[in-house]
Amino acid sequence: MKKLNNIAVLTSGGDAPGMNAAVRAVVRTGIYHQLNVFGVMYGYRGILKNEIFPMESKSVANIIQRGGTILKTARCKEFYEYEGRKKAYENLKKHNIDGLIVIGGDGSFNGAQKFSQEFDIPCIGLPGTIDKDIAGTDSTIGFDTAVNTAIEAIDKIRDTADAHDRLFVIEVMGRDAGYIALHSGIATGAEHIMVPERKTELNDIIEELQANERRKKLVNLIVVAEGDETGGANEVARRIKESCPQLDTRVCILGHIQRGGSPSCTDRILASRMGYAAVDALLEGIHNVMIGIVNDKIHYTPLDKAVKAKQEIDPEWFKIVKILAS
Numbered sequence: 281m282k283k284l285n286n287i288a289v290l291t292s293g294g295d296a297p298g299m300n301a302a303v304r305a306v307v308r309t310g311i312y313h314q315l316n317v318f319g320v321m322y323g324y325r326g327i328l329k330n331e332i333f334p335m336e337s338k339s340v341a342n343i344i345q346r347g348g349t350i351l352k353t354a355r356c357k358e359f360y361e362y363e364g365r366k367k368a369y370e371n372l373k374k375h376n377i378d379g380l381i382v383i384g385g386d387g388s389f390n391g392a393q394k395f396s397q398e399f400d401i402p403c404i405g406l407p408g409t410i411d412k413d414i415a416g417t418d419s420t421i422g423f424d425t426a427v428n429t430a431i432e433a434i435d436k437i438r439d440t441a442d443a444h445d446r447l448f449v450i451e452v453m454g455r456d457a458g459y460i461a462l463h464s465g466i467a468t469g470a471e472h473i474m475v476p477e478r479k480t481e482l483n484d485i486i487e488e489l490q491a492n493e494r495r496k497k498l499v500n501l502i503v504v505a506e507g508d509e510t511g512g513a514n515e516v517a518r519r520i521k522e523s524c525p526q527l528d529t530r531v532c533i534l535g536h537i538q539r540g541g542s543p544s545c546t547d548r549i550l551a552s553r554m555g556y557a558a559v560d561a562l563l564e565g566i567h568n569v570m571i572g573i574v575n576d577k578i579h580y581t582p583l584d585k586a587v588k589a590k591q592e593i594d595p596e597w598f599k600i601v602k603i604l605a606s
């Protein structure tokens with residue numbers, strides 16, 4: 281097995297709370313094993329611009345509790361092309377990098393997969409995305425924090441909804457995945473949850489809202505994922521207002537607040553375990569996999585299998601929503 285000496289770490293795609301804790305774990309585990317650890321600024325763009333610098337233990341002091349990412353993040357068009365990836369390889373070679381750890385989402389893993397097939401630098405992926413839209417892990421770094429941010433906000437909306445007897449349509453993030461909507465909706469007692477994984481019959485919801493009105497249910501919360509096929513909260517509210525003009529309907533789009541803030545305990549621990557496991561994998565000669573945690577155990581998934589697949593959501597979840605909010 282080739283001896284590992286120099287590894288690099290970067291964050292790519294949408295940021296997620298806990299990415300800093302993962303960077304810290306990679307750096308400190310690498311140093312523990314006497315590796316030289318390099319940070320790359322701005323994801324793949326930073327490799328192309330040669331923004332690669334040595335990191336020490338103190339480079340990651342005081343970041344475990346911080347949201348965002350000290351390495352910054354970016355989306356990089358050039359990396360989609362072979363020429364871009366070749367330039368990236370040449371820059372990494374200038375620093376004798378022999379292992380790359382990519383903290384990001386499905387897009388970042390697609391890039392890492394291509395790169396590792398074309399060039400002799402093994403890559404390890406760590407799932408960092410609030411959407412939890414990645415196969416091969418029970419959760420992703422940032423999801424728990426984002427859901428907790430969403431429920432804190434929705435609880436506040438419930439207070440004012442209750443005061444005015446209003447219906448609120450609340451949009452949460454999730455470009456192609458409904459996990460933030462599903463979890464935050466159940467945790468706040470929403471009457472309806474709309475997600476891209478399941479076709480929503482808005483007419484059925486409207487009928488139920490009318491029935492709710494007959495039995496004097498005064499607060500109604502609908503949580504909709506931004507990627508739902510109906511087109512999001514504004515469109516849902518427009519259609520409800522059309523059919524139920526008697527309901528006092530309001531919209532709230534939570535937006536990027538869900539991406540920020542101090543990571544939860546769960547995300548800090550997930551990120552720390554995954555960062556540690558990523559360095560371990562490189563040292564063991566395990567290459568081109570994503571580190572996941574499944575049933576509380578470290579789990580490796582080949583990078584090409586870890587990419588976003590529309591996952592089935594068990595219909596029982598929706599039964600729970602219906603029964604508990606009735």
Ligand SMILES: Nc1ncnc2c1ncn2[C@@H]1O[C@H](COP(=O)(O)OP(=O)(O)O)[C@@H](O)[C@H]1O
Nearest residue numbers: 293294355356359360384385386387388390391
């Ligand atoms: N198919 C691909 N081939 C090569 N690089 C890719 C590919 N998909 C994404 N990337 C790289 O990964 C970056 C981040 O991907 P993106 O989908 O924006 O975010 P995320 O990783 O959060 O899903 C892109 O800007 C690009 O540089």
Ligand SMILES: O=P(O)(O)OC[C@H]1O[C@](O)(COP(=O)(O)O)[C@@H](O)[C@@H]1O
Nearest residue numbers: 293294385408409410411453454455
């Ligand atoms: O901040 P941007 O670039 O508008 O991206 C918004 C998207 O990023 C996310 O917050 C996270 O998605 P990724 O982790 O795949 O980047 C989505 O929920 C949202 O649709």
Ligand SMILES: [Mg+2]
Nearest residue numbers: 293385386387
């Ligand atoms: Mg993505």
